[in-house]
Amino acid sequence: MRKLFGTDGIRGVANVDPITSEMALKLGRAAAHIFKHKSGQHRIIIGKDTRLSGYMLESALTAGICSFGVDVLLSGPIPTPAIAFLTRSMRADAGIIISASHNPFEDNGIKFFSKEGLKLPDEMEAQIEQLITSGEIDHIRPTAHDIGKAHRVDDAEGRYIEFVKNSLSKGLDLQGFKVVIDCGNGALYKIAPIVFQELGADVIVLNNKPDGTNINRNCGALYPAELQKEVVAHCADMGVAFDGDADRAVFVDENGKVVPGETILATFALALKEENRLAGNTLVTTEMSNKGIEKPLRDKGISVMRVAVGDRYVLERMLSGGYNFGGESSGHTIFLDYNTTGDGLITALQLLSLMRKKGQPITKLTCQTALFPNIQVNVKVREKMPLHEIPGLKQVMSKAESRINGNGRLLVRYSGTENALRVMVEGEDHAVISEIANDLTSVVKEQIGV
Numbered sequence: 001m002r003k004l005f006g007t008d009g010i011r012g013v014a015n016v017d018p019i020t021s022e023m024a025l026k027l028g029r030a031a032a033h034i035f036k037h038k039s040g041q042h043r044i045i046i047g048k049d050t051r052l053s054g055y056m057l058e059s060a061l062t063a064g065i066c067s068f069g070v071d072v073l074l075s076g077p078i079p080t081p082a083i084a085f086l087t088r089s090m091r092a093d094a095g096i097i098i099s100a101s102h103n104p105f106e107d108n109g110i111k112f113f114s115k116e117g118l119k120l121p122d123e124m125e126a127q128i129e130q131l132i133t134s135g136e137i138d139h140i141r142p143t144a145h146d147i148g149k150a151h152r153v154d155d156a157e158g159r160y161i162e163f164v165k166n167s168l169s170k171g172l173d174l175q176g177f178k179v180v181i182d183c184g185n186g187a188l189y190k191i192a193p194i195v196f197q198e199l200g201a202d203v204i205v206l207n208n209k210p211d212g213t214n215i216n217r218n219c220g221a222l223y224p225a226e227l228q229k230e231v232v233a234h235c236a237d238m239g240v241a242f243d244g245d246a247d248r249a250v251f252v253d254e255n256g257k258v259v260p261g262e263t264i265l266a267t268f269a270l271a272l273k274e275e276n277r278l279a280g281n282t283l284v285t286t287e288m289s290n291k292g293i294e295k296p297l298r299d300k301g302i303s304v305m306r307v308a309v310g311d312r313y314v315l316e317r318m319l320s321g322g323y324n325f326g327g328e329s330s331g332h333t334i335f336l337d338y339n340t341t342g343d344g345l346i347t348a349l350q351l352l353s354l355m356r357k358k359g360q361p362i363t364k365l366t367c368q369t370a371l372f373p374n375i376q377v378n379v380k381v382r383e384k385m386p387l388h389e390i391p392g393l394k395q396v397m398s399k400a401e402s403r404i405n406g407n408g409r410l411l412v413r414y415s416g417t418e419n420a421l422r423v424m425v426e427g428e429d430h431a432v433i434s435e436i437a438n439d440l441t442s443v444v445k446e447q448i449g450v
Contacts, residue, residue: 004132005125007310007416009111011100014053019108021060023132027110028064030131032148033140034124035093035115036070045073045090045153047083048098049187049244052212053108057098061110066148068140075156077210079187079246081343082160084117088340089159091115099187099245102222103417105213117340118319119312157191164195167338167346168353174201177352178236180252182227184220185210186244192345199349204234216243221250221331221344224258232256237355238362240348247311248331249344251351253362261329264351266293266367268333269302271354272325277337278302284317284326286310287411288424292371310416311342372408373430375437377423380450384414384421392443400425400436408433412440421448 004010004018010027012019036042044065048054054077062072073092075083080097087095095113103109112120112128120128131137142148179201183189189208196203206226207219219226221243231239231252239252251259265285272278282303283293294304305321307313311332318326318336327333332342339346351362358365387393393412400410408427415422423440425433 002122002126002129004129008101008312009109011103011107011109011417013106014051014108015056019053019057019110021056024057024060024110025064026132027128028061029068029137030128031094031096031112032065032068032070033131033137034127036068042070043073043090043092044070044094044096045075045083045086045092046096046098047075047078047080047086047156047187049100050077050185050189050210050212050215051098051100051105051108051244054098057108057110061096061098062150066150067142068148069142069146070148072148072150073153074150075153077187077189078156078160079191079343079345080111081247081339081341081346082156082191084113084339084341085160085163086153086156087113087115088117089163090153097245101245101247101417102216102220102243105215105217109417113341119315119341121316161191161195161198164343164345164349165199167335168199168349172353172356174199174352174356177238177355178202178204178234179352180204180206180227180230180234180236180239181348182206182219182224182239182241183208184216184242184244185214186216186220186242186246188242188246188345192242192246195345195349201352204230204236206230220244221248224250224252228252228256228258238352240344242344243331246344247342248328248333249347250331251348251362253366255363259362259366260290260371261327261331262290262293262371263366263369264333264347265289265327265329266297266369267354267365268350269297269325270300270367273300273302277324279322279324282321282323284314284321284323286314286328287409289329290369290371290374291409291426293367293369296367296369309413315341372426372428373433374424374426375433377437377441378415379421379423379441379444381414381419381421381444381448382450383448384419385448387412390444390447392447393440396439396443400440403432403436410436
């Protein structure tokens with residue numbers, strides 16, 4: 001049972017264990033030890049989103065890494081997918097992003113990338129934890145010239161901007177498109193407007209003035225209401241909202257309606273298949289994605305492969321199976337031909353590129369999937385008691401599965417990034433799944449709810 005790492009790095013309230021400067025210092029030392037795997041000088045790149053606590057954690061991580069004789073490259077505020085790219089591009093030994101993604105500003109997180117720009121496997125995260133708890137590396141203290149130093153990467157944003165633009169076919173631009181973008185006051189606040197404008201789009205920008213405390217505050221991927229209104233008001237072709245670290249994107253069509261994440265995944269899978277670019281004719285997604293996407297894809301010869309919740313598990317399956325496209329219904333979309341992690345900006349450009357190639361608006365372009373009614377509820381909990389130990393939950397779940405009777409899905413799991421239990425119920429009858437969701441959440445609230 002891991003104590004620090006969840007499904008997406010380490011996350012929690014900033015300045016409360018484990019997201020403290022003391023822990024960041026230890027994480028920096030442990031990471032430097034693991035990635036210092038050959039002779040010569042070593043470098044780890046660090047990026048962050050726009051949270052106030054990023055300064056504190058960045059300084060502590062830097063101190064820990066330098067104390068182990070490894071240099072640090074500081075990119076400043078930049079998206080998570082940019083760190084994945086820069087780690088590869090700059091031949092760094094590892095990359096670190098300081099971000100809590102979609103969480104409120106008082107939270108923060110730390111996640112690591114290997115030199116290949118890949119999120120670390122469970123075994124390597126467990127190794128970092130073991131180094132911190134065992135004291136195994138406490139005695140390693142380089143001195144004099146062997147201590148590491150920190151450098152600012154002044155052109156980090158420019159490098160990533162060119163990388164993202166190069167994901168489009170040569171000669172393709174966005175002239176004639178009107179796009180509303182919601183930066184969520186997050187890591188993409190400067191980069192996204194530049195990319196769309198340089199490609200020729202008419203851009204309306206929302207929430208690009210971060211102050212350290214307004215990241216994700218009623219804006220961005222989790223709160224698309226403002227974006228929906230602005231798309232309609234400006235008669236835009238598309239709206240896109242990014243989360244705090246911009247590894248995912250949520251889309252709004254020309255009528256101001258949010259396009260389900262599953263629909264976006266299915267649309268791309270069909271387009272890639274049509275162009276003979278869908279490796280293995282397979283879409284890799286998670287158990288959370290709506291079952292309704294399976295039939296239209298199956299009819300076109302595309303298999304849907306499901307894995308545990310978390311874009312890291314999607315990527316792991318893609319790599320092991322030789323697949324090049326996958327994602328989550330929450331907006332993480334992985335084009336392995338372009339980047340090694342979910343990249344909201346690349347996803348937005350690929351959707352606009354598809355609209356240009358087909359000459360169609362989103363409403364005509366997107367896969368017309370008959371999604372099953374689906375209810376998802378988050379319950380704040382005071383502790384993450386094993387599910388089988390929650391009094392009454394097993395019986396309620398058994399009864400629920402009997403009512404669904406194979407014509408839907410039931411998923412109850414703890415969040416890997418918050419103290420919350422997530423309940424997802426999917427089925428053909430909305431009234432039935434509403435009752436089931438209510439029964440399940442009532443038991444959880446009564447037993448371990450906040």
